[in-house]
Amino acid sequence: MTRGMPSAVPDDGLSTQQRRLRPALIVNTGDGKGKSTAAFGTALRGWAQGWSIGVFQFVKSSSWHTGERVAFEALDALHRETGQGGPVGWIAEGLGFTWTRRGGDLDAQAEIARATWGHVRELMAAQAHRLYVLDEFTYPLLRGWVDLDEVLQVLAERPGTQHVIVTGRRAPEALCELATTVTEMTKHKHPFDQGQKGQSGIEW
Amino acid sequence: MTRGMPSAVPDDGLSTQQRRLRPALIVNTGDGKGKSTAAFGTALRGWAQGWSIGVFQFVKSSSWHTGERVAFEALDALHRETGQGGPVGWIAEGLGFTWTRRGGDLDAQAEIARATWGHVRELMAAQAHRLYVLDEFTYPLLRGWVDLDEVLQVLAERPGTQHVIVTGRRAPEALCELATTVTEMTKHKHPFDQGQKGQSGIEW
16 A cells, blocks of 8 residues: 555545545456456455445355354454454345356355345345445346446445455446555466365465 | 476476476566466466465555455455465565656665565465566566575575576566576557556556
8 A cells, every 4th residue: 555646636626535535436357367356355454444345245054153254253252342443234135156056056156246236236226335345246246146336326426434345356447437446466376277176274 | 377297307306296286486577467367367376276375566556455455365264264375475565666756765665675575485484375476576686676586596506396486677687598488578559659558457
């Protein structure tokens, strides 16, 4: 992180303060690693600010007790006990990457994705969280399980100061156009290509 | 995260288990966002595994109470009180990006970087941590404040199973060759380019 200075001051009628506090829509895409972990690293910063954090995992199975979930649940408990940081809500209702395997239940996966998005939409209308992590949200968008146009409208019209981070490969161009920050994680070298399987503590 | 399957099984004489537990050397580079936050997101996974985590920030000033530091200090305290997760050590002795401003004290910055690296080297020899985050370590390497050949040798010969994540722009090619995972974060859109300054909770 640099305490970055803008390279130009735009003629948008906003004050520096207004521009600084503009709600962020961050897209982490690409085929490399770091899309989700960067979202969770950013969520740590929000947590430390006392923000309410909502994490919605559109693919990961609810039976996967990932390290990031364990850690954020600990931070949420700490907040409730001591008041430090902010509360964290975590929704992971997916079935895992079942569609990549034969016999995966696509209809069930699609239904879960739509229900999870509907939940996000309601929370945004109610300004329930200050920061949303929509983890692997590009997959239901790409498959058409969740309507992209509706998502763009909800995000564009979200009230107040609600920051959103979307992760996943092949983020739709229209989503990137709406975003304030788009980063592509590009794989230059990956252990899976060298015959190594994922390991706990690093991959989950 | 996908519970990734390797695309090929190499003829390296290692068992699947040995290959899976091979110490990771992860490099997050490029001019986009997410290099450090991805490292901290991965460190959350290590923490949840009960690993000892060591974070060494080569540039950030010790006076910056970044959100990630606040959160990991809370997780470290939680570990000491309840035994959950692992211990976290955090070293940030830098002076900030002083060299990008007129009058920055380059000699002091170089001396601090060398001392911090010396500390890391000793801890690695003693196998003090299971995961090291060397945040913005490429900067002292690029400036020659820390000797690249020595770093490569220490990393290549580190004993046991000690994972290392290095972040920073323009990672040296030789470091990427030694790495098990290299990801380039590419900036496609960034609010600083649109005249927006960084904001707390997102940028720190």
